[in-house]
Amino acid sequence: MRVLVLEDDPDLGPVITTALREAGFAVDFAADLAGADFKLAVNTYDCLIADRILPDGDALTLLAAQRTRGSTVPVLLLTALDAVTDRVAGFEHGADDYLVKPFAFAELTARVRTLCRRAQPARLPQLRAGDLELDLPRRRVRRAGVLLTLTAKEFAVLEVLMLRAGEVVSRTDLIERCWDENAEPLSNVVDVLIGQLRRKLGPPEIISTVRGVGYRLADPAPAL
Incomplete structure (x- = not known):
């Protein structure tokens, strides 16, 4: 935001x-x-x-x-x-x-x-993609039931990816939504942060790279 x-x-x-x-x-x-x-x-x-x-x-x-x-x-x-x-x-x-x-x-x-x-458009307080759960009100992330520790920026990027799960989200879109005007559009800040997210989320990999465009997260289903 x-x-x-x-x-x-x-x-x-x-x-x-x-x-x-x-x-x-x-x-x-x-x-x-x-x-x-x-x-x-x-x-x-x-x-x-x-x-x-x-x-x-x-x-x-x-x-x-x-x-x-x-x-x-x-x-x-x-x-x-x-x-x-x-x-x-x-x-x-x-x-x-x-x-x-x-x-x-x-x-x-x-x-x-x-x-x-x-x-923003109305959305569920929780999102799920496979065994990945995002709790928006509590700002918590769990993978296979395990609570993960994310930085504020990592959470913000993951939130955008999950809200647009199944779609390709460009690096430009992520910078505009999650960084301020001090971010350099041509830098690799997005790629570095995605790498950090992947390591914290662990296998199997849920964020895929669309070469030359951006990233895609698997489709989520509403949490029960």
Whole structure:
């Protein structure tokens, strides 16, 4: 899941970005409305996290413009403006959620994950491909009943592969969904991570390589 953080505080912005990345999100960052508007135009995001008052204006203007253009990306306003009128204004301009500073990072992560899932097609909380089980709410992976330890990035890639099981998922698609703008599209980061996943998943191999294109995971069946 890829999110955009719009925050001009030079201390808080990097902290939010790091915390979300550690929670498994691919995170891009903007410090003003112009930068956020550009990134929203060229990238696809599952959620926008925005401070209200920025160097070049109020984020509500950006939000209103996005909604006018037909954007449906979920928006969480993260701001110190805590009056009822401020919150109402946020929702009236199209915000989906509102969190007042100071906040707990655990709550921010939970709210962002909920908004991201709301933006995606409804799916089962558990997926299965052969003896491989993916538990989305608990973020757990089991193979033949054995609990595996995956990094946040490995889990994110496996989730994309299982959600599109049976299809060929290109390296570009994986980078766009699981990495942020700092990832180099021509690097081998995807291939290295797939290799790590294969070693952790063990035999028989369930992720196949489609040479020159990407990867395919065996078709899953809903978990009972």
